[in-house]
Structure formats: C-alpha cells, structure tokens
Amino acid sequence: MTITTEALREVALTRVEYDQVVELLGREPRPVELGMFGAMWSEHCGYKNSRPLLKKFPTTGPRVVQGPGENAGVVDIGDGIGIAFKIESHNHPSAVEPYQGAATGVGGIVRDIFTMGARPIALLNSLRFGSLDSPRTRYIFDGVVGGIGGYGNCLGIPTVAGDIFFDDSYTGNPLVNAMCVGVVDNSAIMRAKASGVGNLVVLVGADTGRDGIHGATFASVENPEESHRGVIQVGNPFLEKLLLEACLEVLQTEHVVAMQDLGAAGLTSSVVECASSGDVGIEIDVQKVTRREQGMNAYEVMLSESQERMLVVVREEGLEDVRAIFDRWDLHSDVIGRVTGDGNVCIMDGEAVEVNVPASFFVDQCPTYVRDGIESARIANARAFDVDSLPDLSREDVGDALHALMASPNICSREPVVQTYDHTIMSNTVLPPLAGDAAVVRIKGTNKAIAVKTDCNPRYVYLDPYVGGMHAVAEAARNVSCTGAKPIALTNCLNFGSPEKPEGYYQLERAVSGMADAARALETPVVSGNVSLYNESGNEAVFPTPTVGVVGLIEDVSTAVGMTASSGAVLLLAGQHSATIGGSEYLKQRHGMTAGAPPSLDLDLEIRVQKFVQDAIASRMVHAAHDTSEGGLLVAVIEMLDGSLGSALDFSCLASENGGRLDRLYFGEAASRIIIAAAPTQVEALRTLAEAADVPLAEIGRVNTSGVLRMDDATSIPILDLHDSWASGLKR
Numbered sequence: 001m002t003i004t005t006e007a008l009r010e011v012a013l014t015r016v017e018y019d020q021v022v023e024l025l026g027r028e029p030r031p032v033e034l035g036m037f038g039a040m041w042s043e044h045c046g047y048k049n050s051r052p053l054l055k056k057f058p059t060t061g062p063r064v065v066q067g068p069g070e071n072a073g074v075v076d077i078g079d080g081i082g083i084a085f086k087i088e089s090h091n092h093p094s095a096v097e098p099y100q101g102a103a104t105g106v107g108g109i110v111r112d113i114f115t116m117g118a119r120p121i122a123l124l125n126s127l128r129f130g131s132l133d134s135p136r137t138r139y140i141f142d143g144v145v146g147g148i149g150g151y152g153n154c155l156g157i158p159t160v161a162g163d164i165f166f167d168d169s170y171t172g173n174p175l176v177n178a179m180c181v182g183v184v185d186n187s188a189i190m191r192a193k194a195s196g197v198g199n200l201v202v203l204v205g206a207d208t209g210r211d212g213i214h215g216a217t218f219a220s221v222e223n224p225e226e227s228h229r230g231v232i233q234v235g236n237p238f239l240e241k242l243l244l245e246a247c248l249e250v251l252q253t254e255h256v257v258a259m260q261d262l263g264a265a266g267l268t269s270s271v272v273e274c275a276s277s278g279d280v281g282i283e284i285d286v287q288k289v290t291r292r293e294q295g296m297n298a299y300e301v302m303l304s305e306s307q308e309r310m311l312v313v314v315r316e317e318g319l320e321d322v323r324a325i326f327d328r329w330d331l332h333s334d335v336i337g338r339v340t341g342d343g344n345v346c347i348m349d350g351e352a353v354e355v356n357v358p359a360s361f362f363v364d365q366c367p368t369y370v371r372d373g374i375e376s377a378r379i380a381n382a383r384a385f386d387v388d389s390l391p392d393l394s395r396e397d398v399g400d401a402l403h404a405l406m407a408s409p410n411i412c413s414r415e416p417v418v419q420t421y422d423h424t425i426m427s428n429t430v431l432p433p434l435a436g437d438a439a440v441v442r443i444k445g446t447n448k449a450i451a452v453k454t455d456c457n458p459r460y461v462y463l464d465p466y467v468g469g470m471h472a473v474a475e476a477a478r479n480v481s482c483t484g485a486k487p488i489a490l491t492n493c494l495n496f497g498s499p500e501k502p503e504g505y506y507q508l509e510r511a512v513s514g515m516a517d518a519a520r521a522l523e524t525p526v527v528s529g530n531v532s533l534y535n536e537s538g539n540e541a542v543f544p545t546p547t548v549g550v551v552g553l554i555e556d557v558s559t560a561v562g563m564t565a566s567s568g569a570v571l572l573l574a575g576q577h578s579a580t581i582g583g584s585e586y587l588k589q590r591h592g593m594t595a596g597a598p599p600s601l602d603l604d605l606e607i608r609v610q611k612f613v614q615d616a617i618a619s620r621m622v623h624a625a626h627d628t629s630e631g632g633l634l635v636a637v638i639e640m641l642d643g644s645l646g647s648a649l650d651f652s653c654l655a656s657e658n659g660g661r662l663d664r665l666y667f668g669e670a671a672s673r674i675i676i677a678a679a680p681t682q683v684e685a686l687r688t689l690a691e692a693a694d695v696p697l698a699e700i701g702r703v704n705t706s707g708v709l710r711m712d713d714a715t716s717i718p719i720l721d722l723h724d725s726w727a728s729g730l731k732r
Contacts, residue, residue: 025361035303036272036302051368058526059525061488063076070192070528074184077443081448084182086180091177094144096232098140099146102144102146111310113182115192115247124160128545129165132166132730146420148421149422150237153422158425158428163455165545167594172537181450183443194313200314204309205308208266233305255314258277259312261310267301267311271311279343282337283348285349286354373502373509376506383464395714403721404590408729439452449485450485458542459588467598470517474601484561484613484618488553489526489550493549494508495547518603521604556618563640564642568679569678570682570702571637573698576672581663583599584630586669616689624640626675628670632667633667641709646703647702649701651711675700
C-alpha cells in the first residue's frame with residue numbers, strides 16, 4: 001500500500017521516516033499507530049533535530065536531584081526541600097487563539113510541576129511580539145496577557161516575573177513561554193515511570209474531546225501556518241485547581257507508582273513515556289475513556305490534547321482509596337488499562353487491536369538529525385557593520401534620545417501587564433514584579449527564599465548566536481544575583497526557526513554551544529527545558545530566542561534587595577566599564593538598525609562581578625542593585641529612581657574606555673556590570689571587597705531629592721518627565 005504525501009504531512013512524517021516505521025514493524029502501520037509515530041517522532045515530542053545538541057548542556061551538579069528527562073527538574077536547597085521548575089512554549093497555539101493558547105500554556109506547565117509531587121508557588125512568562133503599531137499584534141498581545149492572567153489567577157498561583165520584547169520578526173509568530181516553580185519534599189518526588197505488572201492505569205480529570213488533535217505535529221513542520229486551524233485547546237482553570245489538589249493528595253498515599261500529565265500528543269505521549277521510562281508495557285482500551293463528543297474513534301482519543309487530564313498508575317489494592325479522593329474533589333476517573341510485562345504499548349478499541357508496538361520504537365528509535373549549519377551572509381554583514389562609523393550623539397540631543405528610550409516598548413514600564421496578574425496570592429512574594437531585577441519568593445517554614453527570572457536578548461543571538469547564547473544565561477543569572485541570590489540552576493526554552501534550513505540550524509547549534517559554555521562556567525546546570533522550532537511566518541524566521549529561566553537561592557530572606565535606590569545613596573558601577581551600541585536598543589531606536597557586534601562577554605569577569613554583588617548584599621553593604629541591560633547606563637539609573645528623586649551623575653571616569661563617545665557612554669550596552677546603591681559610609685568597605693574580588697568599581701553618582709537628573713555638570717532633565725515617558729510607554 002502506498003501512503004499519500006498528504007497523509008504523511010498530516011502526521012508530520014517524511015517518506016524516509018515512514019519507511020523506517022515500516023522496517024521497524026515489519027509491516028505497514030495501522031492508522032492509529034501511524035498517528036502515534038507521527039506525534040512521538042515530531043520535533044515537539046521527539047526532539048529529533050535538537051536531541052544531539054542538548055547533550056552539550058551540563059545537567060548534573062551537587063544540588064541536582066532530578067535533571068532532564070522528567071516532567072520538571074528538581075534542585076536541592078537544603079533541609080530536604082526541593083525546587084521543581086520548568087519552562088515550556090505555547091507559541092503556535094497563541095498565534096491562532098491568543099487567549100486560550102496562552103492560558104493552556106500556563107495550565108500545561110503547572111501540571112508538569114504538580115505531576116512531580118511539587119506544590120506550584122510561582123509562575124513566570126517570557127513573551128515576544130511584533131510591533132504594537134499593528135492592530136493584529138495588539139490583539140495578540142491583549143489576548144496572551146489576558147490568558148496568562150486569567151488562568152494563573154484562577155489557579156491561585158502568583159505570577160511574579162517575566163520579560164517582554166518587541167520586534168517585527170515576531171509579527172506573524174509570537175512567542176509565549178510559560179515557567180512554573182514548585183516546592184517538594186525531596187523524598188516525595190513522583191516520576192512518570194510505570195512499574196508493577198498488573199498495576200492499573202487511571203485517567204482522571206476532564207472528559208476527552210477533539211480539541212488539540214495534531215497539536216504536537218502541527219508545531220513541528222516547516223510551515224505550521226498551513227495546519228494551525230482546529231487544534232487549539234480550551235482551558236478550564238477551575239478544573240485544573242481541583243486536579244492539582246487531588247493529585248497532591250493522592251501522592252501522599254502509598255498507592256500511586258507513577259503520574260504523567262496529558263500534554264502534547266495527549267494519551268499517546270503519556271502512555272508511551274510512562275511505559276518507556278519504566279521499561280514495561282501498557283495496555284489500554286479506548287472504549288473506557290469517557291468522551292465529551294459523540295462518535296470519537298480510537299485515533300482521535302489517542303491524539304486528543306484536551307486539557308486538565310492526568311494519567312495515574314495505581315496499585316490495584318489502592319484503587320478504591322485513590323478514586324475516593326478523586327471523587328471527593330469532584331473529579332471523574334476511569335480505569336482504562338494495566339501495566340504489562342512485554343514492553344509493548346497495546347491500544348485496544350474493545351476487542352479490536354489498534355496498536356501493538358514496543359514502547360522503545362516510539363522513543364528510542366526516533367530518528368535524530370545532525371545537519372550542516374551555515375551562517376546567513378546577510379546577518380554576518382550586519383554584525384560586521386562598524387557602529388562607531390555612525391555620527392556620535394551630541395550633548396544637546398541626549399535628552400531627546402533618553403526620552404525616546406524610556407518610552408520604547410522594550411524598556412518602558414510593564415505595569416499595564418503586571419497589573420493583570422495576581423502576584424500577592426499565597427503571601428510568599430517578597431520582591432514583586434518591577435521591584436527588582438528578579439522576583440523573590442519565600443519558602444514557608446524556613447528562612448530561605450528563591451529568586452527567579454527569565455531573560456534573553458534576541459538581538460544579540462540574531463547577530464552572534466554563540467555570544468548571544470552566553471548572554472542569555474549570564475543575564476538571567478545576573479538578574480538573580482542582583483537580589484542577593486546565588487544562581488543554582490536553569491531551565492530553557494529554545495525558540496528558533498526551521499532547523500531544516502542551514503541558517504536556522506546554524507543559529508540553533510551555535511546558541512546551544514554558547515549557552516552550554518556559560519552554564520558550565522557559572523555552575524548553573526540545565527535541569528529541564530523545551531524546544532520550539534519552526535517558528536516562522538512566511539519565509540522569515542523569528543529572531544532566535546533561547547529563553548533562559550534561572551533559580552537562585554537566598555539563605556536569609558531578610559538580606560534580599562530590590563532595585564530602588566534611596567536618597568543620599570552613592571551609585572557605584574561594578575564590573576565592565578566599556579560598552580558598545582552594537583545590537584543595542586539605542587541603535588534600533590535612534591538609527592533603525594539591528595547591526596554591529598553585540599557586547600563581548602568575559603565569563604571570568606561575569607563570575608567575579610556576580611559573586612561580588614552577592615557578597616556585598618549578604619553583608620548588608622548594599623540596599624539596591626540593578627543590572628544594566630537594554631538602554632545602557634542612563635536608563636538603568638533612571639529605573640533605580642522613583643519619580644520624586646534625582647541624581648547627580650559623573651561618568652567622566654568611564655569616558656576614555658568608551659572612546660569619548662556619548663552614545664556608548666550613556667546608552668551603550670555591556671555584560672558583566674551592575675549598578676549598586678549604598679550608604680556613603682559603606683563605600684570604602686565596598687572598594688576593599690571589590691579589590692579583593694578583582695572587580696572594577698567606579699563611583700558614578702549620588703542620589704538626591706532634587707527631582708532632576710544631572711549628567712556630567714552639562715545636562716539636566718526633570719526625573720518626573722522621564723518617569724512619565726517610561727510609565728506611559730505601553731499605554732501609548
């Protein structure tokens with residue numbers, strides 16, 4: 001029998017891959033088998049283009065309890081407490097139906113956390129959109145923000161941090177990455193590893209419908225726009241809240257041996273992964289699956305991505321107790337199958353055999369590809385552009401340039417977004433959104449706290465994927481360090497275009513290499529993550545965006561600091577003194593260019609600067625700290641001041657290292673530098689600490705109550721005007 005190209009495209013398999021399936025089975029696959037191979041061998045589930053590259057990441061360390069391979073990673077913070085966390089994408093669904101796409105992205109990542117036995121305590125997100133000048137972008141933006149807030153708020157989990165970036169490259173393909181963090185007793189971690197021949201397979205939660213069929217495969221083809229329609233799941237956060245509480249309760253019994261949420265590919269992935277991880281088989285009967293819609297066949301049941309569902313492997317003697325808990329939480333549950341000892345995934349439809357395939361065929365035999373990447377000549381030429389050949393900024397134009405930057409969508413206040421999210425619920429949030437470079441969340445019952453942040457500058461990655469990949473890790477860790485926390489581990493979401501194009505694969509491979517080198521140097525192992533490829537609109541890929549989420553540990557929560565300086569404070573610049581406008585927000589705003597080499601990154605200096613700031617905060621020498629990122633030094637200083645304060649700045653000590661150029665001095669960007677605010681009585685002690693740490697430290701100004709920003713005794717700008725530009729940027 002000859003299968004059609006259209007049929008193969010529907011399951012996102014190539015002709016060669018189909019032939020591999022036939023060879024493995026020794027026969028033509030049955031229809032449901034074909035659909036399951038398509039899902040499990042998709043990039044979304046099988047990582048066939050990225051798996052070889054992911055091996056570059058460091059994944060072990062003294063704090064790692066669970067690394068990649070489970071629903072979430074877990075790190076030890078002492079006293080038997082683990083922090084479970086992961087980030088995932090919901091890009092393609094959000095491009096089609098922004099509200100539900102983003103909402104179900106939140107629901108999915110939350111299930112990844114409580115599936116591990118962890119109670120979710122914080123949500124983060126990382127969002128990328130096209131220009132807000134476009135009505136379509138504004139519709140997507142409003143829908144995504146509304147979906148994130150609507151789902152997370154209803155669940156009662158605070159949304160505490162994130163990042164947003166705007167660029168035309170995301171116009172047709174926004175990026176919506178959701179991260180969740182939870183707390184778990186290290187001795188009570190649950191894994192998706194089925195065991196015990198004869199144990200029962202229970203499906204609990206929402207009834208199964210036709211929503212989401214082919215969700216994993218449509219996000220794994222070169223032109224996903226062709227198959228976007230009809231795959232968007234609809235979320236029910238109130239049902240998920242019941243599922244969360246019920247699952248955490250049943251995990252306190254001794255009856256559950258494995259748990260796996262139904263995300264991408266639905267029952268297919270959950271059954272296959274549980275069987276494969278446990279080196280056992282699983283047999284289920286789809287007729288025992290409660291359905292929301294009439295006439296659903298086995299194919300639809302197995303590929304449905306209906307939300308708020310969980311697969312639980314239960315010891316037979318404990319079934320009544322487990323179902324009693326689900327009943328008490330008003331959750332429907334079905335016993336749909338058993339664990340077997342033959343290693344096969346067997347799907348029955350009553351008496352009819354629809355699937356009988358070794359689980360290893362779906363997982364271990366998934367093809368992988370190592371491709372030849374080639375850098376785009378256009379991007380290489382853009383990086384080679386000499387940004388210093390542009391005319392320097394005149395002193396008379398500094399004020400206008402600063403106002404424009406403060407109002408830029410990539411710099412202005414995120415208050416209109418943040419006010420959509422509830423960050424106070426659960427009463428754990430010590431440092432809320434906008435108060436610091438990262439959020440700080442206390443661990444109840446202890447004196448500890450964690451700092452969490454997502455970050456990535458996609459312009460840097462676009463211009464130089466290797467250096468940009470290093471920056472993504474270093475900046476996220478630096479943000480966490482600015483609160484006083486020590487970064488201990490990270491998760492990432494690799495958002496790229498098609499790996500089948502040489503330019504796309506080049507960006508992916510080089511960015512992963514840069515991230516791996518930075519993670520290894522900073523001793524922040526990668527414990528979880530997600531890959532989202534084929535993010536393209538028309539023929540153009542989005543900016544390569546390897547989003548990084550970092551978790552840091554604060555041993556004494558009372559030492560945590562935010563970014564707001566107080567009157568009378570001395571402002572000191574720790575770290576790198578020279579900057580560049582290559583790849584900067586200033587260059588884009590002032591000259592309309594994404595060009596030049598992004599800032600260099602000295603990982604040894606980065607480590608020293610972060611350690612110095614951590615030590616200074618722990619010693620209570622510093623009351624505020626802020627990373628200088630998009631917009632450069634002047635923007636960072638203004639972000640540290642509220643509307644009533646002022647500052648007298650003197651950057652003369654930095655002028656020579658910036659070639660005497662005002663644009664580099666005021667608005668240039670650089671890695672490995674943090675502005676700290678301290679009382680005048682602490683300055684000498686800080687200088688001593690910096691000298692011992694081999695960290696450059698320069699006094700750049702003082703905070704006062706003048707309400708004016710005065711720069712180098714030459715330019716004065718009312719802070720309130722700048723604050724208004726910053727505060728109203730997104731609203732405008």
